[in-house]
Amino acid sequence: MPQAAAEQRLLKLSIAVTIAVAAFGVLFGLLSGSLSIVFDGVFAAIDAAMSGLALFVSRLVSRVADDRRFQFGYWHIEPMVLAFNGGTLMLLCFYAFLNAVDSFLGGGRQLDFDWAIAYAIVVCIVCFGMYFYERHLNRRIDSDFVRLDTQSWLMSAAITSALLVAFGIAWSLQDTPYARFTPYADPVVLAVLTLVLVFVPIRTVRKALTEILLITPPELDQHVRRVMDEIVARRGFKHYTSYVAKVGRAQFIEIHIVVPPYSPLSSIAMADAIRREIATAIGGEGPHRWLTIDFTADPRWL
Numbered sequence: 001m002p003q004a005a006a007e008q009r010l011l012k013l014s015i016a017v018t019i020a021v022a023a024f025g026v027l028f029g030l031l032s033g034s035l036s037i038v039f040d041g042v043f044a045a046i047d048a049a050m051s052g053l054a055l056f057v058s059r060l061v062s063r064v065a066d067d068r069r070f071q072f073g074y075w076h077i078e079p080m081v082l083a084f085n086g087g088t089l090m091l092l093c094f095y096a097f098l099n100a101v102d103s104f105l106g107g108g109r110q111l112d113f114d115w116a117i118a119y120a121i122v123v124c125i126v127c128f129g130m131y132f133y134e135r136h137l138n139r140r141i142d143s144d145f146v147r148l149d150t151q152s153w154l155m156s157a158a159i160t161s162a163l164l165v166a167f168g169i170a171w172s173l174q175d176t177p178y179a180r181f182t183p184y185a186d187p188v189v190l191a192v193l194t195l196v197l198v199f200v201p202i203r204t205v206r207k208a209l210t211e212i213l214l215i216t217p218p219e220l221d222q223h224v225r226r227v228m229d230e231i232v233a234r235r236g237f238k239h240y241t242s243y244v245a246k247v248g249r250a251q252f253i254e255i256h257i258v259v260p261p262y263s264p265l266s267s268i269a270m271a272d273a274i275r276r277e278i279a280t281a282i283g284g285e286g287p288h289r290w291l292t293i294d295f296t297a298d299p300r301w302l
Contacts, residue, residue, distance in 0.1 A: 004293055007146055008055055010149075015048050019048050022045035023058055025042075026045075028119035031255060032114075034108070036163055040156070040159060043092055045087065046169045057081045057145070065289070068210060073271045078249065085201075086201035090201045091195055100188070100191035100194065108183025108184040109187075113174075120167055131150055148246055151200050162190065166190075212247075214245045217245075220246060220251065224282060226280040228242055228278070237260070238260055240256060250289070251284060255293045257293070257294070275293045
């Protein structure tokens with residue numbers, strides 16, 4: 001699948017760049033004496049692990065569903081991984097906030113600003129570059145995994161930008177009457193950032209949970225009902241029931257149509273023609289759509 005291949009290539013690139021940023025962050029954090037930079041490197045390392053898991057699942061869900069244990073495919077794993085990834089990012093934000101508060105209450109920290117500013121500039125360029133590059137390509141791929149990875153790069157870029165601002169402010173205040181406040185710049189900015197950025201993974205987790213719990217997506221449900229209302233009225237059927245769910249990138253649609261006892265539905269070929277009409281009207285045909293349509297004259301089968 002071209003889409004799956006493009007998704008996997010992007011995730012591989014993201015993992016490679018993230019590992020490089022993680023190593024860079026830990027090294028420069030130790031050189032500058034900044035726990036925030038060390039945390040930034042650890043954040044990148046964990047993000048690389050999450051991207052690796054996303055890559056594995058991306059390959060898994062693109063397989064043909066020929067496993068007798070998973071006869072409906074592996075779609076259910078995708079929202080589970082998204083929830084896990086988003087939950088991990090939420091915990092990291094929470095940890096960063098506690099780290100910032102602890103640093104503030106401990107009197108802040110003294111930094112080697114030359115190393116710290118050099119690190120922040122380089123990582124900002126890398127993170128923003130990856131964010132815009134992935135966002136551009138994902139307009140065509142439309143992958144939830146790449147979208148989450150893009151958000152992770154944006155979070156990393158924002159965190160590093162805040163560190164750069166904090167380092168710049170603190171550096172400019174040296175040898176001034178306000179020099180005693182310079183150790184507090186880093187923890188204050190980091191604390192504010194974590195409170196703001198935590199809402200990004202919260203949205204991801206919320207969306208993933210709706211799919212894990214098989215909560216019906218209103219837009220898809222309304223679309224299927226509009227299509228079926230028109231077809232039932234035009235074909236003279238009695239009524240119908242429909243059930244829809246979205247799990248990862250897969251759509252599951254089940255439609256049961258009640259036909260009158262003396263229905264003109266006289267052959268399998270005619271039933272198949274109506275199925276094709278419904279499928280075309282619903283749209284979205286492809287390997288990610290599971291569509292079941294049956295006909296009955298007995299409402300008890302609904």
